Amino acid sequence: MTTGAEPGDDQSDPSLNAIMSERRRLINLGYRLLGSLADAEDVVQETYARWYAMSAREQQAIESPGAWLMTVASRICLSLLGSARVRRETYVGEWIPEPLPEPTDWITGGSGVVGTDPAERVTLDESVTMAFLVVLDAMTPAERVAFVLHDVFRYPFGEVAEIVGRTPAACRQLASSARRRIRTAQTPAGPIAGQAGIVRQFKTAWQAKDIDALIGLLDPDAIATADGGGLAVTHLHPIVGSEQIARAYAEIARVTGDRTTFLECTVNGLPGLVARQDGKLATVFAFEIAGDRIRHIWAVRNPEKLRPWRIW
Numbered sequence: 001m002t003t004g005a006e007p008g009d010d011q012s013d014p015s016l017n018a019i020m021s022e023r024r025r026l027i028n029l030g031y032r033l034l035g036s037l038a039d040a041e042d043v044v045q046e047t048y049a050r051w052y053a054m055s056a057r058e059q060q061a062i063e064s065p066g067a068w069l070m071t072v073a074s075r076i077c078l079s080l081l082g083s084a085r086v087r088r089e090t091y092v093g094e095w096i097p098e099p100l101p102e103p104t105d106w107i108t109g110g111s112g113v114v115g116t117d118p119a120e121r122v123t124l125d126e127s128v129t130m131a132f133l134v135v136l137d138a139m140t141p142a143e144r145v146a147f148v149l150h151d152v153f154r155y156p157f158g159e160v161a162e163i164v165g166r167t168p169a170a171c172r173q174l175a176s177s178a179r180r181r182i183r184t185a186q187t188p189a190g191p192i193a194g195q196a197g198i199v200r201q202f203k204t205a206w207q208a209k210d211i212d213a214l215i216g217l218l219d220p221d222a223i224a225t226a227d228g229g230g231l232a233v234t235h236l237h238p239i240v241g242s243e244q245i246a247r248a249y250a251e252i253a254r255v256t257g258d259r260t261t262f263l264e265c266t267v268n269g270l271p272g273l274v275a276r277q278d279g280k281l282a283t284v285f286a287f288e289i290a291g292d293r294i295r296h297i298w299a300v301r302n303p304e305k306l307r308p309w310r311i312w
Helices: 014-020 023-034 037-052 056-060 065-088 130-137 141-152 157-164 168-185 192-207 211-217 242-259
Strands: 218-227 260-267 270-277 280-290 293-300
Touching (some): 023 130, 065 141, 130 280, 130 293, 141 157, 157 168, 192 270, 192 280, 211 218, 211 242, 260 280
Parallel strands (some): 218 293
Antiparallel strands (some): 260 270, 270 280
16 A cells, blocks of 8 residues: 555654644544454554555645544444444354553553553543443444543534434434443442452452352342453353352362462453463453442453453
């Protein structure tokens, strides 16, 4: 493909820094819409490829390059969300959004080097907690894009409408429907320190195979969901109920024994756990905690989703 320029080719171009400064915003958009950092990175690359495929005259005719990049990235994500629903039909087991560690722990380019470029990071806030992303994933593509653009990135509905291909009124309805889903799913979360304490107690009880202690830390209607993607052994269907989860996890601890160690960490901005088995990264656990009980556990074992965690 012939391009008008490549990133970094002409540092004297005053517009280049402005264009590349949008990268972090685009990564943040793509991750929230797709639930995958790898897919978000692909979207950003495709967006920039389309920009640099234009002639200098075409680029100069664009009044707001940043808005153009966001529009193109949003439309690519909208298309991918539609095809993702088809791909999920053949996915082995449950699909969970890709978990993210603290930004300082990120890996760049698969090289095993800790990432330092802020442009490569997702801002960790309430809109990227695992619980939030799971609710987003249950929305229709148009609903998800309309909500994220308006409620997270503060786009007016007129601009959202141009991206989604609906009327402003229709986009307002889409965002309103999405908001209702979020409110219905939301649970009152306590302070981070308190959540970290509950995760620590869970880790201790799990290592001790203390079923009663595990039950006491779980909501009676708790759900444990795992994602192996057919590439790692795990339960294919959600486990429902505190006693069922406690017994299943105690059995996992019995089988893996001393081969598994657990480390406390931050997963998508909230307290979580990393499991290492035989010295290698095996699983990342995210938790939803309501009050002083664990309401949901998400266990991501698919190695393709653990790329940002390689230093663990």
